[in-house]
Amino acid sequence: MAGRLRSGLLVPALAAFGVSLFLAPGPLEALVSLAVVSSVALQDPGALRAVGRPRFWVFPALFFILSPFFVGRPDAVVWGRGYSLAQLGQGLAFLLHAYAFTALTALVSRNVCARDMAARAQAWGFRRLGLRLALALIAVKLLRRMLAESFGLYRRQRPGAASFLRDLPVLAGAVAGNCVRVAENIAILFYVRGVRV
Amino acid sequence: MRDDAERIRSLVHTTIFGALWGLIEMFLGGYLQMVQFPLRGALMAAVGSVLLCAARLQADRPGATLAAGAVAAAVRLLAIGAFKLGPVAGIAIEAALLEAVLTLFGCGRVQFMLGCALACLEAIPHFFVTNWLFFGRGIFGTYLEAVRQMQAFFGLPDGFWKAVVAVWAAAHLLLGLSAGAVAAALVARGKHGR
Numbered sequence: 001m002a003g004r005l006r007s008g009l010l011v012p013a014l015a016a017f018g019v020s021l022f023l024a025p026g027p028l029e030a031l032v033s034l035a036v037v038s039s040v041a042l043q044d045p046g047a048l049r050a051v052g053r054p055r056f057w058v059f060p061a062l063f064f065i066l067s068p069f070f071v072g073r074p075d076a077v078v079w080g081r082g083y084s085l086a087q088l089g090q091g092l093a094f095l096l097h098a099y100a101f102t103a104l105t106a107l108v109s110r111n112v113c114a115r116d117m118a119a120r121a122q123a124w125g126f127r128r129l130g131l132r133l134a135l136a137l138i139a140v141k142l143l144r145r146m147l148a149e150s151f152g153l154y155r156r157q158r159p160g161a162a163s164f165l166r167d168l169p170v171l172a173g174a175v176a177g178n179c180v181r182v183a184e185n186i187a188i189l190f191y192v193r194g195v196r197v
Numbered sequence: 198m199r200d201d202a203e204r205i206r207s208l209v210h211t212t213i214f215g216a217l218w219g220l221i222e223m224f225l226g227g228y229l230q231m232v233q234f235p236l237r238g239a240l241m242a243a244v245g246s247v248l249l250c251a252a253r254l255q256a257d258r259p260g261a262t263l264a265a266g267a268v269a270a271a272v273r274l275l276a277i278g279a280f281k282l283g284p285v286a287g288i289a290i291e292a293a294l295l296e297a298v299l300t301l302f303g304c305g306r307v308q309f310m311l312g313c314a315l316a317c318l319e320a321i322p323h324f325f326v327t328n329w330l331f332f333g334r335g336i337f338g339t340y341l342e343a344v345r346q347m348q349a350f351f352g353l354p355d356g357f358w359k360a361v362v363a364v365w366a367a368a369h370l371l372l373g374l375s376a377g378a379v380a381a382a383l384v385a386r387g388k389h390g391r
Binding site for chain 1: 201202205206212213214216219220221247248251268271272329330332333334335342343347379383
């Protein structure tokens with residue numbers, strides 16, 4: 001997926017989002033947010049689908065739809081109660097801003113590859129940074145397995161909630177100890193292989 | 198030769214502890230976010246600051262804490278489908294705060310307590326900054342107005358929300374001090390171990 005980002009579109013989108021942070025909530029801010037969303041759609045429509053899960057948006061939407069009953073000057077009547085349409089408009093602008101932000105971050109996240117970042121850091125002369133990133137990628141796999149084993153064993157030994165919570169420091173100690181062991185093994189391997197840092 | 202070995206050890210330990218924090222952020226942090234667990238930011242900051250202190254005990258040199266934090270942020274940043282700018286920024290700021298404390302004052306129980314407390318308190322400005330980023334500039338006016346209306350509805354005194362904010366901040370501080378106590382216990386264990 002790496003390299004799909006087109007900086008010609010990404011940079012204006014980031015700049016537009018930056019500008020929107022300083023605009024008062026209203027039509028102009030909504031327009032700028034819409035431009036950001038359009039830019040994301042042009043570059044990677046999958047990013048919009050990735051952040052479109054309704055479960056994520058239902059609570060903020062409910063808050064902004066219901067809050068005009070209580071907040072803002074009423075300028076309409078809904079279900080026999082005063083309702084502020086101006087406040088609703090502002091709420092929708094907030095939601096659009098949030099959607100633009102989430103879509104933009106999803107776009108970057110979906111199109112940046114860790115291996116590429118490590119290789120690019122090395123190519124640009126940041127050898128230690130490249131080494132760190134590459135090592136982190138390897139370590140994540142080792143640590144994930146170690147965490148799953150430690151947690152599985154801990155859970156089997158302590159089926160009750162009380163003992164599970166009471167002995168959490170034991171789990172923390174085991175995880176930290178295993179982590180040090182993993183680090184020591186890799187450090188020895190680096191030293192033996194003559195890796196220069 | 199010895200310096201080479203020490204440099205390798207420092208790089209590997211800070212990277213491994215950073216990767217561990219990134220992983221925990223990915224799974225536990227992601228879960229707490231999903232269930233909207235209260236004080237999840239401070240809770241994750243507490244876990245992270247203890248890990249950073251542990252990494253600093255293994256590699257006590259300036260920049261080590263920041264490097265471990267950068268790795269954690271990178272792991273969290275690149276978690277496929279789990280990208281959230283808030284936690285990534287939080288990790289980076291917490292690591293910078295701990296780095297500043299440990300570089301200025303050195304490693305020790307009091308320094309760990311101070312660093313962990315500061316890292317957990319970071320969740321307070323973090324809330325405001327992420328809300329600003331997420332919803333834009335005007336959101337705080339809406340929040341305040343909603344709070345005022347709720348206070349009036351329930352017949353609560355005018356400044357009640359300030360008391361709620363104070364309790365919220367105290368909870369962050371308490372979590373930070375607890376994390377500091379765990380980190381201080383690590384120091385004690387490290388001294389006995391040597």
